[in-house]
Amino acid sequence: MKLNPQTALIHAPRKAPQYINTIQAPLFRASTIIFENTDALFNRHWTDDYDYSYGTHGTPTTYTLADSIAQIEGGKYCLLTPSGLSAINLVNSCFLNHGDEVWVADNIYGPNMEHLRNLEKRYGITVKVYNPIDVASFQPSEHAKLIWLEAAGSVTLEFPDLINFVKKAKAHNVLTALDNTWGAGLAFNAFDFSAEHLAVDISAHALTKYPSGGGDILMGSVVTHHKSLHQQLLRMHAIQGIAISGDDAAQVQRSLASMQIRYQHQSQSALKILNWLKTQDAFAQVLHPADPDNISHDFWKQTCLTEQSAGLVSVIFKATYDLAAIRQFCDHLKLFKLGFSWGGPVSLAMLYNLNEMRHTEQAHLKPGLLVRFCIGLEDADDLIQDIKNALEAI
Template structure:
């Protein structure tokens, strides 16, 4: 059949061979996926491990990254979402219905709590708050369907009593889900973190942080070991039309090769900074799981056998310093940039007022304004000098 030049531009008469071996796998961009014949259309099913039917379901690029994230976290199945928060919301949507109860730690990631409050107001989901340092404060009922865990907790970085909390949840047959962004699949194994081989049911990860490593990609993941749980999440994933960019997946794929090297480097730099911060009189408290004076230190030792940690450390200033003082300090920093997120090459800083951020009493925390440092890949000594110079503004 003789085609017009316009048609030939769309249906190329000659196509280079498509399969060569390269260090990075080929990048597939697709909404429509072409079926070889009608039999292929009818043979597929949405539960297939690799359902090549439409771009939202997956391409070789997205499935390759999902498999690598599952491997990183020691899971069997992985679903990708456009952000860490989207991954959190996927879990809530899949497992919570009207009248169901969900328990969350008092130091939960703020936007995650905002979504649960929306489910509470709009659909009657019951939201309970527990103290992550005291497993007795977690009191499940017959309505409890989900237990959220964060290790370490948001902003104040308490490491939870992971062992006893998961034990109690399993006794009551409650699904456990861990925000594992801090551990990144490297600090500890979420699916085998104790001598008794305890495991969470679901691990959520903001790939925006360490897997991306560049501060330029938004993505999240949900990893499971059990096929039944995966299918429940997969059905909601498809129903909500959740999908990710092939280009973004390819970028994260490249960064995964050196994620452990970056994590170890930032962990070492954080230890250098931690040692120096503890000697500065301007701070009442220096919060980090490896600090023996920080709440949850014993639980961190119990779970993180290699004593690794993400590059986050928070300080609480002496009460004599006002908000204006702390703002002046943050504005004076040169290497630390004001911004949210972490895990990238550039160090970040953010200030918080804990009043209004917690619903339970927190006697382990001093009164005063909190500043969180997110350690990048700069020289630790340069970062110390930057903070030292900024402290002069006080």
């Protein structure tokens, strides 16, 4: 059929082949997915991830990434979301109902706490805070529905007593959700992390960090190994419309090949920097779970593979350094950039006031101003020199 120019601009003469063999999986961009005929339309099953019906449910590109993430984390099913926070919110909105009690660690990722406080105010959910290194502080009532675990926790990096928290939660029929961003599926297997093969029910992961690896893509995932949990999440995911772009999925898939090498490099650099930071007079405390002096070291050791401890290390400055001095320190850093997030090639620093962040008594933490370093892929000695120069400047 001879086409007029406007139609020819839309209907290209060459069709992409059904299959050619390439290193990276082909990229599908889709809102609309074309049905072969009405039979295919009427027999579609959008809940089946090998049945393609509309872009929000998934394409071969997004399902390829979802399967890879499920495999890395040791789970069976995975949903992808537009950010790590939306993955967390998917879990909260899927499982929490009016009257339910949810437990969060005091060192939980801050926006998760904010989301839950928002639900508490508006929907009659009760938020309870526990101490991540004291399982006795977790006292579920008969209304307890969900506990969030984070290993290691945000900013102060305590590694929780994962084994006993999960055992206690299971004994009380409480769903266990882990923010698995720090471990990334590499430091430990969230679905088989003890000699007794303990597993969390749900793992939420900010793929923005290590899987993306570039500091330039936002994405999250929710992995389970229970079909029934996955089906509930899948339906909530669909009605919330929290789909991801095929381009972003292809970029993250491409970065997965180097993730373990990057993670190991950043873990090793962080350990080297940790040991140097511990020799410095300016700091009241250096926080890293692989440090034998750390209060949560034994919990880290019993769960994680050695040498796999992410690229985060925090310092609490001695009280003699006031906010002005610490701001000056941050402003003098050259290789470390001031910014949120982690897992990318560029090292980052972020300033926090611990006194404003914790809800319960944290006897193991010195009060005060904290700087979290996120170690990138630069040479560790250069990063040490950068911190040294900034310390000398104040």
